[in-house]
Amino acid sequence: MPHRRSLPLFFVAACSLVAPAFAQNANPYDPRLTFAPLALPDPVNVYRSSNGAPGPAYWQNEADYELHAQLDTAAKVLHTHEVITYTNNSPDTLPSLWIQLDQNIYRKDSRAHEMSGSMRMRRRATTPEDGPQPSTDGYVLDSVTVETQGKAEKVDYVVSDTRMQVRLPEPLRGHGAQIRIRIDYHYQIPGVWGGRTSWATTTGSVDDKPGNLPKGDIYDMAQWFPRMCVYDDLRGWDTLPYIGSEFYLEYGNIDYYVSVPANMIVAGSGELMNPKDVLTAQEMARLDEARKSDKTVVIRGASEVTSPASRPKQSGDLTWHFRMEHTRDVAWSASPVFVWDAARINLPDGKSSLAMSFYPPESVGPNSKGEDAWAHSTEYVKDTVEHFSKQWYPYPWPAAINVAGFSTGMEYPGIVFDGIPDSGAFLFWVTAHEIGHDWFPMIVGSNERRHAFMDEGFNTFIDIDESATFAGGKYGPKRDSEYSAGGEPPDMILKVLDNPDAPTVMATADSYPMMLGHPVSYFKGAYGMVLLREQILGPERFDWAFRKYIRDWAFKHPSPSDFFREMQSEGGEDLSYFWRGWYMNNWKFDLAVDSVADNKVTISNRGQLVLPATFEVKFADGTSERHQLPVETWLSKGTLVWAPDNGKKIASVLIDPDHVLPDDDRSNNEKKAE
Structure with missing residues (x-):
């Protein structure tokens, strides 16, 4: 690359x-x-x-979801009816099922509530000096039933922090047996302090200066439904509680219906299944244009945000239906002040997807510093998805979405949340990074709570290359x-x-x-x-x-x-x-030039970590040459004595002349002839 x-x-x-x-x-x-x-x-x-x-004999269980959600914007509450179809492909019979209840992290009695440090940072929670941390009651479970032989039956369940154990009336057999769990629930939506899920009102201003742009609430709805814990061949049920680090989830298909006030635009993971019900004819025509365009097409412009003509009806609710297949999660965002634009993503083998961005008018940009802002977001999403699809693995979903809201710097399958004031190089970097998470861990479904390097480390590795290549290195x-x-x-x-x-x-x-x-x-x-x-x-x-x-x-x-x-x-x-x-260890790498005498070089390994290395020899006649040290150099010893074949007099020796290795002490990397 x-x-x-x-x-x-x-x-x-x-x-x-x-x-x-x-x-x-x-x-x-x-x-x-x-x-x-x-x-x-x-x-x-x-x-x-x-x-x-x-x-x-690898096996993996499946979790399909059907969700019907109602957003109460007056009370800031989400009501949902959920049906989980769980398939037990394991060879084991399961007497109970474990389900994740992420919203319970906001309860006063949660394990995470009193944690400091990284947890507090992740949730944007207040510090003790600011007073008590905000809290909610988490998930309020109105009904939990399982369906056996076509009949719904109430079941015993135990809620433990951010998990729930459902104890089945009859054990669920392995090798493909299925069961349906029905859950009715509601919860209070956290404010900005919720971090990864939140609601708040836009300021209508740019760079915190007085402004008269349209104001409105943005709801970033993530971790909004109970999701199955993973049952795998490594641990059985993996029930690490949610105390700040991210997720480990099963794959399946998710159909979800979101009812919101009619003046709202909804951005959701997956594909919008009923555009005729929730979009105007003009918006649908613009979307069709965007599917054929490599340039960004405005679906709803900043000047249209306050126009009644930009919504198919003026009162009541509209229900948006989305579907996403082969996914471990979905998230969505809703607001009456969303500007919306899109462009085609060109994928390998002639396939395509859709890059989209949703943001309030105050984010359009450029900002007062002249930096590019959210009007360029779709361009960044498109380039990132195309690059990673070509370099690593084709993007599998119908859309990739970037949302400007209050739950900043967070990723879910097919949709990411970034910051309203983000602009310039930072907006590009954070977009590329969060979209990169669609590969790790949304496609390659590692366990983020146990192995963060397989999520953040792998993704940082690929997103830095995107920064180096975009627009000839504009942001690299x-x-x-x-x-x-x-x-x-x-x-x-x-x-x-x-x-x-x-x-x-x-x-x-x-x-x-x-x-x-x-x-x-x-x-x-x-x-x-x-x-x-x-x-x-x-x-x-x-x-x-x-x-x-x-x-x-x-x-x-x-x-x-x-x-x-x-x-x-x-x-x-x-x-x-x-x-x-x-x-597995934090061993240090430290090669040192001990001596350059009698036309011989002595190099020692002073750390416990070994890596292939290069050293450069400069000769008294002004010429130089480089030599490679394979890791096998240190297979049985910690010191190497080297002499040139050409008989020339050595002037100096330098280890790692290109500074590509994590040498702990560079002061001993170079020595002149004695």
Whole structure:
């Protein structure tokens, strides 16, 4: 991929700013630790093969949903009737079912309520100095029944924090048996403090200056319905509570009907099934035009937001029907002040999708700084989806949507929520990043609560390349400081390696301390992929292996062990040393030039991590040459003595002349002849 090298250059340049105080106290290099046989956490069996692909007996349960929701804008309450059709493809008989109740995170008695640090940041909650945290009653369950032999029957259930166990009157057999669960519920919609789901009123102004643009509420409706927990071959029911980190969900088809006031526009995951009921003839004609256009087509312009002609009726409610197939979730957003535009997405094999953006008039831009704003969002969505579809895996859904609202920087299948004031390079970066999550973890359905690097790390890896290529590098190279807690620059990555208290990449997502969550899961996770691609396997082998991993696990549930095995098997290298050093430990990489004497060079390995490396030799006659050090250099020793074949007198030696490696102490990388 073009310009990929910008990521390691940036990371390593930043890393070199960190003082090497810890390096002086590091334990001596021990090859027995680095190259010891490695047993991966999840064993090979009939469900998961030794080559990293799903095994011949791999199974996965399914969850289909039908949802009928009514938005009460006066009371700020959502009422929903839900029908879950659950298919048990496992070989096991299930006496109960576990269901996720994410809205219960906002209850005063939730496990997350008193958490500080990363949880507080994720929810945009108030600090103790601001008074008590806002709260709701979470899901209020009006009725829970199961359907057996065509009849609905009330069941016993137990709510435990953000989970509910439904105890079945008759166990659900395996190998494809189905059951329907019907749930009637309602809940209070959180304000902006809800973070990933919220409602609030737009200001009608640009850059917080007085303005007279139309004002209106925006409802970002995510995690809005009870969803099945995953029952898999690794743990049975995976019931980690929702305390801040993201999701692990089953795949299926979702039909959902959203009834809202008639003056509202709804943006929803999937395909709008009843446009004639909720759009004007002009809007439908413009949508048809957008499906054929590579340029952005305005479906509802800023000047039309207050026009009654932009809605098919002026009072009462309208019901929007969406459908999304092969998905793990859906989300939607509704507002009377949405501007709406769209353009065609060109996919491989002649297929297409639709890029769309929804935003209030105050976000149209350019802003007072002259930066491009939301009028360019659809262009960013289109380019991102086309790039990732060509490079990694074709986008599978009928639309990709970006919404400007109050639940900023959050992703769901086919739809993402970003910020109303976002503009310029930041709007491009956050759009590319959130849309990139459609690949990880929406297509490749990893467990985000346990393995954040398979979500944020993989996605950061691919979105940085999109920044390098869009419009000839207009917004590249990407700087990830906007994602770090409190705005700290990403030189924190080496602080992870130098910090004895830092968690490893393999730690569960909610266990990351606030100041280390992004450096570990985003930056170290992405940098590990860069090292694999650029320094260890090379682009040709890496791209082949990573694409196969994505194809094999599309709409399935891979574990880290599956990823490790697939990259090894298809990449053609035993990478145990790298999995152990970079992912399972925070080992440091530190090569040093010990001496240049008698026309010999002595290089030592002072860290426990090993990587392929380059050193450059300059000769007294002004010429130079480079030599590669494979990881096998350190297979049984920690010191290398090297002499040139040409007999020339050495003037100096420099390790890692291109600064592409995470060397912990660059002060010992260069030495002149004694």
